[in-house]
Amino acid sequence: MDSYVQSRKFAGSSLLLARGGEEVFFHKTGLRDIASRASFERNTVARIYSMTKPVTSVAIMMLAERGLFHLDAPVSNFIPAFSNMQALVEGATSIDQTEACATPTLHQLMTHTAGLSYPFNPGVLAQAMDQQSLIFGPQQGVLETVVDQVAALPLAFAPGTRWEYSVSIDILGRVVEIVSGKSLSEFFRDEILGPLGMHETSFSVSPEQNARFASLYTPLAGDAMALNSASAGQETLRCVDHVTDSAFVDAQTYSGGGGLVGTIDDYMKFAEMLRGHGALGDVRLLSPKTMSFMMSNHLQGDIASMGPQSFAEQPMEGMGFGLGGAVVLNPALARCAGSVGDFSWGGMASTFFWVDHANDMSAVFFTQLSPSSSYPARAELKALVHAAM
Known part of the structure; x- marks a missing residue:
């Protein structure tokens, strides 16, 4: 961690490890804001982006446990805009080259096999999403409106035929709203974040957190998320989001796929709930059977066998996908030390x-x-942790 700061790869970072429910290691290093020389602290508030996805997936399973729907239900049962779906034909070069297809199910949305995409992925659909800025940023309006814009586009492929990292968990966030009758922010607060004691985690940076909100940096010359046109810049730590002008200070769009900000201790409470088979102390969110179901591989094989054509931040060989996260099937194929079932x-x-x-x-x-x-960094971190045990 210190070497990454010294070589100007990361401005700062923190790591928290727990075994058997007890903290065994914590380290912080570097800066949360280079300009002000503010240090990266344990209570630093960070953008967790897609680590929001497991939280939304837990929300969906909490509603499923109450018998309010089953996972094979088509999403059009809840969001009519997804009726009469079209998918791009094989080899399509324009967004209008489509054919009729089935409507994605909730399960396909949860496993990224629904046919949706992200603007930073390669492909025709991703390009169309990029043109409309369909990335569910904090200031893109109410969730319902952005979801309907996604539904108006064709799918990248027929549901169930491939794996592609996508905004599908954002769509599920809207399902949570419709089924629960609460905004996603309210459901998270009342049903997950509040009960777990994650009081520093939300979709917006509170006034009390402003002074602790970390700046976001990129080594790229352009947009930090425009991966299709990514090029290295001369500055490895160029600031692209600061608390003085960050969209996270007052979020309007509740992105179940990437909208939460919070502290490392808060997220450890969520991780410990997962390790505790759905419970943290006396608080139980899901049954052990449901949690085991979520953390099992829901694909026919590994992600690589599903022909992914999307952005990847870790190997897809030897890695399956559960509900809300990846599952290690074979550490050797994943080329990283770990345990089967991670x-x-x-x-x-x-x-x-x-x-x-x-x-x-x-x-x-x-x-x-x-x-x-x-x-x-992630593979190196895992290797270091396993070497230390």
């Missing part, structure tokens, strides 16, 4: 977490550098 995911700002039931361990790593594919 459940993990990361965020675009290079944050990362994993839960290892074999070693009774939870790990949470925070930093603020986009894109997360800039350096092999």
